[in-house]
Structures are given as structure tokens and as C-alpha cells.
Amino acid sequence: MSLLVVGSLGIDTIETPFGRVEDVLGGSATYIATAASYFVTPIRLVGVVGGDFKKEYIDFLESRDIDLEGLQIMEGGKTFRWGGRYHYDLNTRDTLFTELNCFEHFNPIIPESYRKTTYVCLGNIDPDLQRRVLEQIAKPRLVIGDTMNFWIKGKNKELLATLKLMDVLVVNESEVRELTGEPNLIKAAKLIIRMGPKTVVVKKGEHGALMVTERTIFSAPAYPLENINDPTGAGDAFAGGFIGWIARTDDLSDDNIKRAVIYGSALASFCVERFSLDRLKELTYLEIQDRFRSFRELSKFDEEAAAVR
Amino acid sequence: MSLLVVGSLGIDTIETPFGRVEDVLGGSATYIATAASYFVTPIRLVGVVGGDFKKEYIDFLESRDIDLEGLQIMEGGKTFRWGGRYHYDLNTRDTLFTELNCFEHFNPIIPESYRKTTYVCLGNIDPDLQRRVLEQIAKPRLVIGDTMNFWIKGKNKELLATLKLMDVLVVNESEVRELTGEPNLIKAAKLIIRMGPKTVVVKKGEHGALMVTERTIFSAPAYPLENINDPTGAGDAFAGGFIGWIARTDDLSDDNIKRAVIYGSALASFCVERFSLDRLKELTYLEIQDRFRSFRELSKFDEEAAAVR
Numbered sequence: 001m002s003l004l005v006v007g008s009l010g011i012d013t014i015e016t017p018f019g020r021v022e023d024v025l026g027g028s029a030t031y032i033a034t035a036a037s038y039f040v041t042p043i044r045l046v047g048v049v050g051g052d053f054k055k056e057y058i059d060f061l062e063s064r065d066i067d068l069e070g071l072q073i074m075e076g077g078k079t080f081r082w083g084g085r086y087h088y089d090l091n092t093r094d095t096l097f098t099e100l101n102c103f104e105h106f107n108p109i110i111p112e113s114y115r116k117t118t119y120v121c122l123g124n125i126d127p128d129l130q131r132r133v134l135e136q137i138a139k140p141r142l143v144i145g146d147t148m149n150f151w152i153k154g155k156n157k158e159l160l161a162t163l164k165l166m167d168v169l170v171v172n173e174s175e176v177r178e179l180t181g182e183p184n185l186i187k188a189a190k191l192i193i194r195m196g197p198k199t200v201v202v203k204k205g206e207h208g209a210l211m212v213t214e215r216t217i218f219s220a221p222a223y224p225l226e227n228i229n230d231p232t233g234a235g236d237a238f239a240g241g242f243i244g245w246i247a248r249t250d251d252l253s254d255d256n257i258k259r260a261v262i263y264g265s266a267l268a269s270f271c272v273e274r275f276s277l278d279r280l281k282e283l284t285y286l287e288i289q290d291r292f293r294s295f296r297e298l299s300k301f302d303e304e305a306a307a308v309r
Numbered sequence: 310m311s312l313l314v315v316g317s318l319g320i321d322t323i324e325t326p327f328g329r330v331e332d333v334l335g336g337s338a339t340y341i342a343t344a345a346s347y348f349v350t351p352i353r354l355v356g357v358v359g360g361d362f363k364k365e366y367i368d369f370l371e372s373r374d375i376d377l378e379g380l381q382i383m384e385g386g387k388t389f390r391w392g393g394r395y396h397y398d399l400n401t402r403d404t405l406f407t408e409l410n411c412f413e414h415f416n417p418i419i420p421e422s423y424r425k426t427t428y429v430c431l432g433n434i435d436p437d438l439q440r441r442v443l444e445q446i447a448k449p450r451l452v453i454g455d456t457m458n459f460w461i462k463g464k465n466k467e468l469l470a471t472l473k474l475m476d477v478l479v480v481n482e483s484e485v486r487e488l489t490g491e492p493n494l495i496k497a498a499k500l501i502i503r504m505g506p507k508t509v510v511v512k513k514g515e516h517g518a519l520m521v522t523e524r525t526i527f528s529a530p531a532y533p534l535e536n537i538n539d540p541t542g543a544g545d546a547f548a549g550g551f552i553g554w555i556a557r558t559d560d561l562s563d564d565n566i567k568r569a570v571i572y573g574s575a576l577a578s579f580c581v582e583r584f585s586l587d588r589l590k591e592l593t594y595l596e597i598q599d600r601f602r603s604f605r606e607l608s609k610f611d612e613e614a615a616a617v618r
Contacts, residue, residue, distance in 0.1 A: 088492060089492035090492070183397060183398035183399070184534075184535055184537070185515060185533075186533045186534070186535050187535050190535075204516060206494060207513065207516035207517070208516070208528065210533075212533075217533045217607060218607065218608075218610070219517065219530030219531070219533075219607050219608050220608075220610075221528030221530075221608070222528070224495045224519075224521075224526045224528075225493075225495070226493060226495050226496050226499075228493070255610070255611065258610040259610055259611075259612070261610075262610055292612060293612065296610070296612065298526060298527065298528050299527075299528050299529075299530070299608045301527070301529075301564070301567040301568055301570075301571055301605070302564065302568075303568070303601060303602065303605065
């Protein structure tokens with residue numbers, strides 16, 4: 001099934017306790033599309049970059065069978081740049097700089113050939129732009145979207161309008177609480193369901209993920225990584241693995257959405273093993289399947305002896 | 310199999326955003342023994358209380374088939390008292406007061422009839438006292454223990470000596486990190502395994518629990534409670550459910566320890582539903598079994614469709 005990804009493409013500078021990389025490929029759409037490309041291809045991409053976006057980045061995206069017809073290249077402009085430094089525990093980070101550059105006036109134009117797309121994944125961009133994307137798509141089967149504190153605070157009304165159009169919201173734990181003002185995660189997720197998305201997937205980092213619908217709650221473990229080099233893009237890799245699996249199987253049953261949560265978790269766990277997209281670049285489908293099975297081992301228990309009395 | 314519980318018995322005053330209770334039954338040994346009593350009886354208890362420890366508390370403990378031969382009653386003294394106030398999100402609390410009273414000079418004397426005990430659960434008390442308990446027991450099959458920041462900081466050397474004698478350490482996430490100075494939870498748990506306990510169970514509150522051994526990692530979800538009234542005693546109820554199940558089944562296989570983690574999680578989830586021991590008092594074994602099955606539903610996914618390509 002066809003899959004459209006809209007979001008940022010960027011050039012990152014990242015410092016973690018385990019190293020520093022400068023001018024590496026980044027951006028929400030980049031991570032989402034790369035992760036999803038292991039499940040379904042071609043992936044339709046809409047975004048904007050400047051003339052400084054290296055040819056090797058384009059070559060890489062094309063090597064993953066990502067369709068770049070919707071990528072706007074502003075030859076005279078500069079690409080979105082972000083710099084961040086992660087703290088000792090990797091759970092918090094400081095933004096060192098954000099240069100929006102040509103991303104500042106990004107207007108997502110959906111090429112004619114993308115207008116009938118079954119699955120749409122909206123990376124974390126201005127909720128007004130997210131809505132503008134959806135206005136150009138003829139009845140997608142499923143819309144999944146991300147957002148962040150910045151929009152929850154700064155564009156709340158616009159975000160609420162966009163939420164009404166989303167089927168699945170994939171957000172961080174802190175964002176769920178901030179969006180609803182409710183500290184209890186389950187209650188908060190159920191409040192979001194009343195705002196529009198029928199499914200809320202809460203990303204909890206080292207604590208895994210939680211899927212909440214009107215009738216189901218599913219708790220996915222985190223893969224027990226001992227060596228995390230760079231958390232950048234983990235949430236986007238999650239979204240990409242999640243929607244990639246759904247687009248591949250075209251099955252919206254609860255059972256299949258649970259599997260999608262595990263595939264999302266698997267891709268996020270690979271993502272953080274190395275800097276930038278380095279690990280996502282070299283994955284194999286077999287490795288992904290192996291990790292899926294590891295997630296099962298991790299959370300499996302039986303009740304064989306439960307009948308003892 | 311026989312089970313000995315050693316720890317505090319107290320009188321608590323608790324404030325949460327959902328209510329306030331004064332002079333209610335509390336203490337680590339109380340919660341552990343009550344939770345464990347749903348799995349195995351009689352439970353051998355060692356602790357100390359003052360003359361102000363109400364008869365109704367004694368009657369309640371006896372009603373749960375908890376053997377009080379090891380309970381020291383200091384007629385002229387006062388019982389340990391603790392007051393705490395939980396914040397809005399229930400994840401943090403302020404201690405309003407701590408009156409050690411007769412607990413200050415507690416010397417755990419193990420009655421002759423308890424000296425051959427198969428399973429020993431050491432509540433969170435001074436690591437020197439934990440060691441003194443073990444010196445009086447003839448070769449228990451399994452020793453499980455708890456500790457806290459206070460001892461990690463204040464009695465580190467003593468705690469390390471006690472850890473060598475424990476088979477299972479059940480601790481909070483923050484305590485695992487503090488004990489090892491390692492922010493990565495998996496690495497930290499493995500460092501603790503080198504200190505003595507072959508199994509480390511990390512309690513993560515609303516994020517569930519993690520069991521780590523040399524060869525296995527098991528991730529248990531948290532039960533998705535929308536109404537938590539009082540988190541007091543949840544960790545002790547966890548320990549009680551965990552060791553209760555193991556003592557009942559007398560099976561130390563990895564698979565059975567995983568089940569014990571789920572029973573621990575189940576008892577903790579009941580515990581927080583009401584104040585003090587109010588919910589733990591009125592449980593039935595059937596309710597516990599139902600909740601065990603809910604935990605399975607919560608984390609279960611299949612890979613049926615995983616073979617698609």
C-alpha cells in the first residue's frame with residue numbers, strides 16, 4: 001500500500017556522552033521514511049532542503065527506494081540545521097542551535113501523483129502545515145501524526161483542529177500529559193481519544209510504549225540496550241516502523257496494530273545504537289524480524305503453574 | 310513452604326490528592342506479609358511495635374494467618390510512625406515526619422521455631438539488622454531483600470556486605486542507579502548481580518517492573534490503573550506477592566520467577582487502589598488470578614502475520 005511521509009529533513013550536529021558528530025543527516029521525515037522503507041516501498045516523501053543538502057544524502061534516500069518527487073530543493077537556500085547535546089543519562093538534552101533556514105517558509109505541496117495515498121505519516125511540524133497536507137490528499141485510509149511541546153503550547157488551537165483529522169497520535173509521555181493536563185497516563189490517553197485520534201501510542205523511551213484505544217490497552221517493553229549512543233530520531237524511527245508495518249500488511253485490526261507497536265519499538269531500538277541514521281542505514285529485514293522475536297521473549301510469561309493451589 | 314518476613318510495622322498518616330488518613334496501619338513487614346498471605350500461610354513475622362499498636366491491627370494480622378510469635382510488643386513504648394504527603398502526580402512525596410520510637414532499637418530476634426525457614430523476605434531496614442536476621446536462620450533456600458537511598462548513602466559498606474547474602478534484590482529504579490552510579494538500567498542491574506544477588510527486580514512504578522539475571526531479562530507491564538488513591542506500600546506489596554508466589558510453588562526456575570514478578574505487580578496494583586491496606590485486606594485469590602490474566606492480555610502479541618513478504 002502507498003505511504004506518504006511529510007516532515008523535516010535536516011543537517012544535525014549531535015553530542016552525547018559517547019561522541020560527537022557534525023553535519024550529519026537528520027530530520028523527522030528522514031528517520032520516518034528510512035525506518036518505513038524496510039516494510040514498504042516506494043515511500044513518498046514531501047519536504048524541503050537547501051542547496052547545501054549533500055548529494056550523498058539524496059543518493060542514500062534513493063537507495064532506500066524513497067520517491068523524492070515531493071522533495072523541494074531550494075538551490076539558493078540552506079537546509080534546516082539543528083544542534084543538540086545529550087546529558088549523562090541520555091534522557092534530557094539541550095538544544096545548542098536551531099536554524100530553520102528554508103524550512104521556515106516550508107509549504108508542503110503534494111505532487112499530483114501522491115494525491116491518492118492510502119497511508120499518511122505526518123512528522124512533527126506546524127499543525128497548520130499538517131492540516132494543509134491532509135487537505136490535498138483524497139481520503140487516506142489512516143493518518144498518523146506526531147507533535148511536540150512547542151506546538152502544544154504555541155499553537156494549541158491549531159493543534160486541536162489537526163488532531164480531529166488524525167487516526168493515530170504517536171507522542172511522548174510528557175507530551176500526553178502536557179496536552180491534557182492530566183498526570184495519569186491512561187486517563188490522559190483516553191482524553192486524547194476524545195479529541196480525535198482513535199488510537200494513542202505513548203512513547204516512553206527506556207520504558208517502552210503504550211497503545212491506548214477505546215477498548216484496548218497494550219504495553220510494549222523497551223528493548224534492553226546496554227549501549228545507546230545517540231537517542232536522536234528514535235521517536236521518528238518508531239513512527240516509521242509502526243506505519244511501515246501497517247502499510248505493508250494493510251490490516252487495521254487491534255492485533256496488527258499491536259504488532260506495529262512492536263515493529264516501531266524495534267526500529268527505535270536499532271536507531272539509538274549508533275549516531276544519526278548510521279544503524280538504520282545498514283539494517284536487514286532479517287535483523288528486524290529477529291528483534292521482533294526478542295521483544296516477545298522479553299515480555300512473555302505463561303500461567304502454567306497458576307492453577308496450583 | 311515456610312516464609313519469614315522481617316521489617317517495620319508502623320502507624321501512618323498519609324495525604325494524597327485524593328484524601329487523607331490518620332493513624333492507619335503501615336510498615337514494610339505489614340504490607341509484605343499481608344500480600345504474601347494470599348499465597349502461603351502461616352507467615353512468620355518478626356518486628357517490633359509499642360503498646361499503642363491497636364488490638365484491631367493484631368486481630369487483622371492474625372486473621373490473615375500471620376504468626377506473631379516473632380512480634381515484639383514493647384508495652385511501655387510507642388510504635389514507629391510515619392507521615393507523608395504525595396504530590397499531584399503521585400510520583401514524588403514529602404516525608405512529613407518520621408518517629409522511629411521503639412523501632413529505633415529494634416533487635417530482630419528470630420524465635421527458635423522460625424530458625425529453619427525456607428524463604429526469607431527482608432523488608433527495608435538497616436542492612437546490619439538484615440544481616441543479623443540471616444545469621445540466625447539455618448540455610449534458607451532463598452533470601453529476598455529490599456533497601457533504600459538512606460542506606461545506600463549512609464551505610465554503603467554494611468549494605469554491600471548484606472547484598473552478598475541476598476539471592477534476590479527488589480528495588481526501585483532510582484535506587485538501582487544510585488547503588489551503582491550507572492544511568493543505564495540494564496547495565497546497573499548487571500553490576501548489582503556482581504555484588505551478590507543473582508536476580509535483580511527493578512520496580513518502576515507506573516512503568517512496570519524489570520527482572521534481570523545473568524542470562525534473562527523480563528519486562529513486566531504496569532497494570533493500567535486510572536484511579537490510584539495511595540501509592541504507600543506498593544513496593545512492599547510487590548515483594549510480598551513475589552515471594553508469596555515463590556514460597557507457594559517452591560519453584561526457582563526462570564519461568565516461575567517471571568510469574569512471581571507478575572504476581573508481585575498484581576498485588577502492588579491492588580495495593581494502590583485504596584488507602585493503607587484497605588484493598589489488600591479484602592482481596593480474594595480469584596481476583597488475584599483474574600488480574601494475573603489481565604497482565605497477560607496487556608502485554609500479549611502474536612507474530613502470526615510476521616511472515617508476510
